[in-house]
Amino acid sequence: MAGAIMSNLETGQENHGQGVRTAAIVTRDLAKTFQARRGAVEAVRSISLDVERGSIVGLLGPNGAGKTTTLRMLTTLLPIGRGSAQVAGFDVGREPHQVRTHIGYVSQLGGSDEVLTARENLHLQARLYGIAPMQAASRAQSLINQLELSTYADRAVKTYSGGQRRRLDIALGIIHQPEVLFLDEPSTGLDPQSRANLWEHIRSLGAGGMTIVVTTHYLDEADALCDDVYIIDQGKIVAHGAPAVLKQQIGGTAIVLEWDTPPQASQACELLRSAPFVREAVLNETLLRLYVDNGSEALSALLHRLEQAALAAHSLRLSQPSLDDVFLRTTGRSLREETVEVH
Amino acid sequence: MRTFEEIGLLFGRYARQVLRNPIWLFASLITPILYLALFTPLLRHLGGQTLSAGAALDLFLPGILALVAFGSGVGPGFSLIFDVKAGVVERLRVTPANRFAILIGPILVTMVMMMIFDGILLVVGALFGFHIHPAGLGLLGVLLALLEVTTAAFFSATSLRAKGDINGFAAIANGLNLPVLLLGGVLLPLSLGPVWLQDLGHADPLYYVASAARVLASGNLSSNLVWQAFLVLVPLCAVVLVWATRVLWQIIM
Structure with missing residues (x-):
């Protein structure tokens, strides 16, 4: 049964093969092993991704599946263990500086300065990407408008709600207009209304041509947001395809x-x-x-x-059938049951 | 050029944070003031002889200047703990900004703060009879800046390695604080103590600074203690900066 999905994965890769030159992300057998006191931990065993430019791609899997570790390797935060990775046409291991200028990354933690205002945060971030002061100010203003932050743009970030803060985090991630945007668990901890609003913003970024990689353990998020989903379990890809296609295979x-x-x-x-x-x-x-x-x-x-x-x-x-059924069929476990969370 | 610009930007970021929490500024300044006000009087009758207030300050204030330099170096370590937790360090590391700039920006802010604090202490000290020797104090400023940057870079790297664990970092910072201060002879010169204590002091960078601080503050620029202090501090500062930059580059959080 897993064979059916794996063979489909292979044909999927062949289809992508013709467009490798324009691919936003290509990885081959990406792997990472951490040396812990109790022995080696294989956080990522083998991840091969082919992400087309302009698509929204989801890495779906339970907590501890290796999604964040994969993302940290792709964003140069973590040295690559084994395998290869190219992001925005640059080799992650050899050209980290080039990769950094072409990507945006929004971590689970966010990363805005609490004491500063949204505008100050955005302005500094733009300047760190080498954008001139005048342009930095106008970019900050247009993102404040785009992400509906204008009411509180000049208040300290510590006064923001979860949803407002998340939108600022995303604004920080895109102020330099990156080719590829990485979002690590973007909607964790948000109320349903803020989630829906966030998805709307992410979709419109995707419609604008930005390649977006989203990690999530929420089935509905992957389903609602992504053109293409990689289902990851224990550091490996267990299924890959468009959500509709994956569900169809379940039948x-x-x-x-x-x-x-x-x-x-x-x-x-x-x-x-x-x-x-x-x-x-x-x-x-x-x-x-x-x-x-x-x-x-x-x-x-x-x-x-x-x-x-x-x-x-x-x-x-x-x-x-849901994406959970896809996960169940390939791993024998339910994603839903594994990720019972209290909000 | 770009790196200088980045240092300036990150200096500005940290300076804003400090200025928006002015309570910490007062807290940092109150400790040395208390030392001066409550500890100096004890020195006046040390060893059976009676010193004038000015003479006691001449002996004591230079060590306090060094203490302020060392103490203000702990600040960036603590704020990095919070920056790691809030994901700020990660966000900065994903930008193309120079890693050295990310490290040194906040450190330079605390160095400037240290200079201002030491300046205030000198003014207060002078009002109570401390003798000002401008040339010596100028050279001492350079030495104190080196000490502050070294300390701050060391605690920044230690903080990064603690990966957001404030208890772990606080334990290291507090555990080092007292022995380094005592062996540095900051409060009282180690020359008052036995030889073994002075020998131990030679393992403490602060010892060289505190010893040089006393001769420099007295206007003596040609003492061996002065070049010895620079001989220790310049390479130490360089090594610690390189190490801390590498930690920031490679740390797995």
């Missing part, structure tokens, strides 16, 4: 059944796995997910079988 409908005990679920899995209407079955403790072509037809057939075997499930629901 039809997912039926999610739950029993009281794992043995019941695994018995039911054995029973149903070979049924003609089941395309695929994924078992996770007491939960069984069945991917079927026709939900309603399959439903009556499987209920009948379960009843005969005296294995009636205590709950059952139908769902349209």
